[in-house]
Amino acid sequence: MNTRFVMKCGGSTLAALPDAFFEDLRRLQADGMIPVIVHGGGPAISETLTKLGIETEFVGGLRKTNDAVLDVVEMVLAGQINKEIVRKIGKSGAKALGLSGVDGGLMQTVPVSNAAEVGFVGDVVGIRAEIIEGIINMGYMPVIAPIGISADGTQRFNINADTAAGAVASHLGVAQMIVVTDVPGIMKKINGELEVLPKITVAEIEEMITTGEIYGGMIPKVRAAMQCIQGVVKEVVIVNGTEPNVLSRTLHGEAIGTRIVTA
Numbered sequence: 001m002n003t004r005f006v007m008k009c010g011g012s013t014l015a016a017l018p019d020a021f022f023e024d025l026r027r028l029q030a031d032g033m034i035p036v037i038v039h040g041g042g043p044a045i046s047e048t049l050t051k052l053g054i055e056t057e058f059v060g061g062l063r064k065t066n067d068a069v070l071d072v073v074e075m076v077l078a079g080q081i082n083k084e085i086v087r088k089i090g091k092s093g094a095k096a097l098g099l100s101g102v103d104g105g106l107m108q109t110v111p112v113s114n115a116a117e118v119g120f121v122g123d124v125v126g127i128r129a130e131i132i133e134g135i136i137n138m139g140y141m142p143v144i145a146p147i148g149i150s151a152d153g154t155q156r157f158n159i160n161a162d163t164a165a166g167a168v169a170s171h172l173g174v175a176q177m178i179v180v181t182d183v184p185g186i187m188k189k190i191n192g193e194l195e196v197l198p199k200i201t202v203a204e205i206e207e208m209i210t211t212g213e214i215y216g217g218m219i220p221k222v223r224a225a226m227q228c229i230q231g232v233v234k235e236v237v238i239v240n241g242t243e244p245n246v247l248s249r250t251l252h253g254e255a256i257g258t259r260i261v262t263a
Helices: 011-016 019-030 042-051 068-092 130-135 160-170 202-211 219-229 246-251
Strands: 003-009 033-039 096-100 107-111 120-128 140-144 147-149 156-157 177-182 186-189 194-198 198-203 235-240 256-261
Touching: 003 011, 003 160, 003 246, 011 042, 011 068, 011 177, 011 246, 019 033, 019 068, 033 068, 033 130, 033 160, 033 177, 042 068, 042 107, 068 147, 068 156, 096 130, 096 147, 120 130, 120 160, 130 140, 160 177, 160 198, 160 219, 177 219, 186 246, 198 202, 202 219, 202 256, 219 235
Parallel strands: 003 033, 003 177, 033 140, 096 140, 107 147, 177 235, 198 256
Antiparallel strands: 107 120, 147 156, 186 194, 235 256
């Protein structure tokens, strides 16, 4: 039986990944595994905004998004980065199809609770899973840019990539979500040394957020991971993408990175 997993990766992380990572993806697809990829692209968005002279700021880890910022977000995520990932996957010999959450109303989105502060930033309330199923049935791995659309199709939203990946994993009911980063996992100071936590519970994460041990951009990552641990989703694993064969090894149960579990 085919096994599905959702993989989230930052755009800058993906750009830096070696060809061996994409070869690992190709082998997984050839072996009947079905990766569904959701990607970000924060640094590339910031760089383009700077070039265009558009100011940008973050509120609680979320990019403040007005119409001008939203145009750049869509251009960079759905245009530049999404197609770069599809090209890299294609170069490896695997088959991928890129789209954004706007296409076919894939990601049904509403404003976040603090929209007055952050503008057009959204939370995903629904996924048209049949679109993803259709792409999978054609033999392609979906590569999704995290831009959402309102139910009436009139308003686009910038979605935190981690939140979007969590929503996709939840709605597809996959057993495992893998977050590919440029860090080896969730770190904690133990006896004065930073060490990777091999396993952590949702309650322990909340405690580390409260104490400030988890902060900034890592907060939405772990919160999204916690949101997607529901139904048949059993765990989320945060790994470093430069580890050799990291996806295959993770999917075969090897202890790499940090596993986030319910209890």
